[in-house]
Amino acid sequence: MSIAQTDVLIVGAGPAGLASAIQLKRQGVTRVTVVDREPEAGGMPRLCHHTGFGVWDFHRLYTGPQYARRYVALARELGVELLTETTITGWRSERALTFTSPGGLGAIEARAILLATGVRERPRAARLIPGYRPRGVFTTGSLQRFVDEEHLPVGKRAVIVGAEGVSLSAFMTLTGAGVAVAAMITEFPRDQLYLPYAPAKWWLMDVRHPTPIRTATRITRILGRKRVEGVEVESLSTGQRQVIPCDTVVFTGDWIPEHEVARKGELAMDAGAKGPRVDGQFRTSAPGVFAAGNLLRGAETAATSAMEGRFAAGHIADFLAGRAWPRRRLPILAQSPIIWAFPNAISVSDDPTRLKRVSFRVEKFIDDAVVQVRQGRKVLHEQRFSHLLPNETMRMKGDWLSRVDFGGDPPQVILTG
Amino acid sequence: MQKIYDVAIIGAGAVGTAIARELSRYRLNTVLLEAKPDVGMGTTKANTAIWHTGFDAKPGTLEAQLLRRSYALMQDYVPEAGVPTEPLGGLLVAWNEDQRQALPALRDRAHANGVTDVRIISPEEVYRLEPNLNQGARGGLFVPGESLICPFTLPLAFATQALLNGVSLKLNFPVHSVKQQDGVTLVEGPEETVRARYLVNAAGLYSDEIDHMLGHHDFTVTPRRGELIVYDKFARSLVNHIILPVPTAKTKGVLISPTVYGNVLLGPTAEDLEDKTNTATSEAGLTMLLEKGRAILPRLLDEEVTATYAGLRAATEHKDYQIRLHAEQRYVCVGGIRSTGVSAAMGIAEYVGELLAEAGLTLTPKPEFKTIRMPNIGEAGPRPYQQPELIAQNPDYGRMVCHCEKVSLGEILDAIHSPLPARTLDGLRRRTRAMQGRCQSFNCQAHITAILAKETGQSPRFLLSLDAGKELPL
Known part of the structure; x- marks a missing residue:
């Protein structure tokens, strides 16, 4: 089996994967490879033939396919290696994935991997x-x-x-x-x-x-x-x-992340979000493996996924430049009726000042809600909301992240009263 | 003068196709008639996909005898034809004292049936074999010979081999009437009447109705619905064996079993119905299965459901198969094959051959009996996407069409152009696994519909049953 080498291997050529690849190139990373199982790169927006895309990323209004083409063209211009019709079949080692394609079987070994495999509807x-x-x-x-x-x-x-x-x-x-x-x-x-x-x-x-x-x-x-x-x-x-x-x-x-590659790699998963747990720097539980976009949880917009991909790129570049992988991390857990909180993990080295907000989703309409973050018996944070809405990302303040005690239990995001 | 076949077989399920294959060894003109547009579309396609040893059959019955014979025949045939299988073994788990006390009798019955490797095991061993089982197991019965099998490939293998050895197959041939005159049986279908000297009735759920047409009223088929839930491949690592309950008189009960495709099955229910076409799943059935599943293997319910389906077993008022030779009519009725048709088909086929010979049919072996090799759609052997030599020959084997099941364009095209070609989306699904995975064809159905329409010249409207529904009151 032939083994190709690259600096960053990105799985999934949707908004998260492509935005990340583009940003990595802009930050000077030499070899960025994006693989996608579909015959065309671009991800889900390719299927959405209506308008409403691109305002955040390109300050223009595009249809889904126009938006996808714009990302693909930009990635190509910057020298991103795009491999379509390439299906990841498993993990060869900690940072090498195997694939099958019309050109045969192979493996790609990378210094860092970003999973951006997206979601499907139940x-x-x-x-x-x-x-x-x-x-x-x-x-x-x-x-x-x-x-x-x-x-x-x-x-x-x-x-x-x-x-x-x-x-x-x-x-x-x-x-x-x-x-x-x-x-x-x-x-x-x-x-x-x-x-x-x-x-x-x-x-x-x-x-x-x-x-x-x-x-x-x-x-x-x-x-x-x-x-x-x-x-x-x-x-x-x-x-x-x-x-x-x-x-x-x-x-x-009723989204569910396409988490096959993540689960085959035995990454720690979030039971509510059904995606790999990541900390504030999009780091999964496996050293050198990052995840971004809708793989992390039920669907956000293409713009949010692209933004995450872009932010993840910065952290990946730092990792390639030698930033140490954190030794300690804690999951951030959510309790029904809260489905998930994001980030759903926190690492010792996270810089909480960069995370001004923690997002979360709830499974029903709740009026006059009080959301608490507890660690053991200690209340790290409490915030009142007049309305919590299902199928919408809610945001709470993130300053409590700096108060997490890494020697304690995992922080829990819960609803009281 | 219209052609007179030597033998007409009604019904191309596991049993009918096995009989066709068996008869194709001999110098005979055989025709296989099937009401549906494909083989294996009835009871055969919607069951628990297990290759039974027959350990729990009632000793002395024809069912017990033919299951054992079939088990031996399949030992050679299944690997030869490349039918996906996995020899996992079955584990009956006793969850209470009554069930535990029933185990010795079950073991003795297994031994009486010639399945001598069956043994009782301790609760500790049960948990060693199946660490994810719920608490409370009191003991178990281990049946090493029970295996998984692909219930789609098996009848396709039988039918393909029969075709290759000269059998005629008429699909979309629902039998309207059967008459006998001047020593010939006339089987009337929608557009033509088939004439044959000998008749075999392997019509499954409809075997009693065909039997009535020949003047017999020996049994009545009651469709017994079995609903099943298929879990995601991520559940596969939770289960090592076919986990069976201690059976009751009516049913073998709800089991949890891996499939050859790498999923996990939970089911079946057992519910007697009147409608022989009612293969709908029900709220009550699915709810009951979830409760049972939670009680047996709690972690199973954390995984996603990939599919649900229901099948109908051809149960009768009798406790044994209803296989009867009516020599004066040159007619063999193969009815009441309840829930063991896939496992017993080869034994039944051999037995039916003997009965036909008894009735006067001359069985002269052909000099050459062609063998076949089916495409592998199981997880135990290499699939095309895993074979670099194959992809080097034809890149379409590396071109994934169904991502969930890793089915390549090459396999889709092979199935459409095989000797027994896929003409429908369901036929393609059963031949390749495409559209059977966790996204339930939502990623690939449009593309596959377009390919099937193009390759076969059928209209997409027809493939999508767009003209099949009732007129909508808008």
């Missing part, structure tokens, strides 16, 4: 929705591949499961393909189309294609044998069930 089976297995069941991603990548026909009338940002993306893809949307359903008592989605929701779902959003509703069954014929839904307030006829169902959101 499909119907993983959500344990009973019924037959008819055609016509999608996630947003598969729907977009059908419509925009392969130009395949979809149905006539769809139900969208989920009412968050990505659900609106599915709505746009469906209506753009001439599919009527019968309803959007969410288990939450309100939709989660917060800013910046609210104006688009008003325009698209109230004015142009008036569409009901059924809140406090869950999907209990898929009807139809060969093709979807409807969905059975249940009102969580009354328990009443009802069938909505449709030939297409799109499951949106």
Whole structure:
């Protein structure tokens, strides 16, 4: 097996991976290699044929594919080595990965590795929705591949499961393909189309294609044998069930990191986020291995992923320049109804002044919440929130990170009162 | 004058395809008739994917006898044909005193069935074999010969080999009627009537209905639904053996077993239904499985679910197979193969050959009986993406189409252009594993649909069943 050498090996050519590669080149790192299993680099934005990308990174408004092309072009210009159709199959050693590709099998050994493998949406089976297995069941991603990548026909009338940002993306893809949307359903008592989605929701779902959003509703069954014929839904307030006829169902959101490479490398994982635990410098539990972007937790926007990739690049460059890998670290744990906190680990050498904020997500709407960070019996931090929103990243102050005692228990982020 | 076949076999499940393969050794014109668009589409495709030793069959029954015979025949056939398998062994776990006390009788039954390596083990040994089991195991019965098998490849192997040795296969051939006149059996399908001198009924769930057409009322098939949950490959390291419960009269119970694809199965339920097409999963069934799974292997539930499915076993009111020769009609009924069809198929096939000979069919061996080798879709052997020589010959074997299952474009194209070609997305899934992984085809389905449409000239609307649904009341 041939073993190639590089300075930084990045797995995943989406916004996080490419932004990181570009920044590494700008900081003077000689050899940066990005591998991606898809035939084209660019990641998820390639599939999102609507506008809304690029404001943070390029100060321009792009569609997803334009945005992806811009990143790929920039990476190429700066001399990043881009290997597509290259599937990572495992770890050869601490900092070498094996791959398979049309050119054969091989391995790449690097001085540092960045995992940026992204996320997928939980499909119907993983959500344990009973019924037959008819055609016509999608996630947003598969729907977009059908419509925009392969130009395949979809149905006539769809139900969208989920009412968050990505659900609106599915709505746009469906209506753009001439599919009527019968309803959007969410288990939450309100939709989660917060800013910046609210104006688009008003325009698209109230004015142009008036569409009901059924809140406090869950999907209990898929009807139809060969093709979807409807969905059975249940009102969580009354328990009443009802069938909505449709030939297409799109499951949106409910993200799970594509963590196969991370788990094969036995990196410490966060049970709530389902991604590798990283400290404030995007360092995983394995020396020289970093992780960034949506692999870390359910989905943030492309811009957030790109920003993380860029920040991670700085820390990777420092590591290559000789910054020592921290000897001690503690996980930062979260307790339901808080799903995860980020960073989800803290290392002795983290510089807390660089982390002004700690982000977290909750699993439901909570009003008048008090979030505490405790270490053992000691309260490191307490903060009041008038509203906590699901499917939205919340932020608390990060000054408590400097008060963590590395000889103590892992800090816990909890909800009190 | 229309062609008269020597033998017509109704049903191309594990049993029907095995019979077709068996008869293809001889100088016979055999036709295999299948209602569905592919082989192995009924009970065969949705089960627990285990190659049973027959250790727990009732001694003296035909089922016990044919399972044992089949077990021996498959020892040669499975490696020869390259059917994915893993010899993990089964572990029956007793969770209470009653169950523990039932173990000696089960061991004695196994020994009576000729499965002599079965032994009772202590709770300590149970936990040594399966460290992740929940607490409370009182002991176990170890059955070294139980194995995993690929229930998709097996009937494809039988059918492909039968085709190669001259058997005709007619798919999309639901049998409307069976009549006998002037020593010939007329099997009427939607577009043509097949004539044959001998008839074998291996129609699985519908074997009683075919039997009625020939004037017999020996048994009634009650579809017994089994729902199963497939867990992510990350769960595979939690389980080393096929973990079985102590069986009851009605069912072998809920098991946890690895699959040859590297996943972990939890199931099946057992529920008698009336509708022979009801392969839907249910809320109650899935909930029950999660409870059982949590009780047996708590950590299993921390992993993601990859798929859920339901299959129907062809149960009858009898406790044994319903294999009967009606010599005067030159007809063999192969009914009531309950839940052991995959494991017993080769034994059944050999036995059916003997019955046909008894009824007067001349079995003259052909000078050459062609063998086959199926593409490996199991984890135990090398897959194409792991073989540099293969990729060097054809880069498409290094071009991943289904990332979750690491299925290459080369394998997809092979399956579409194989002797028994994949014509549907489901057929492609069963031949290659594509679309079967943790993303449940959400990354690759669009691409694979486009490839299948292009390569076969079928329209995407047809492949996606877009015209199959009822008219929607908009």
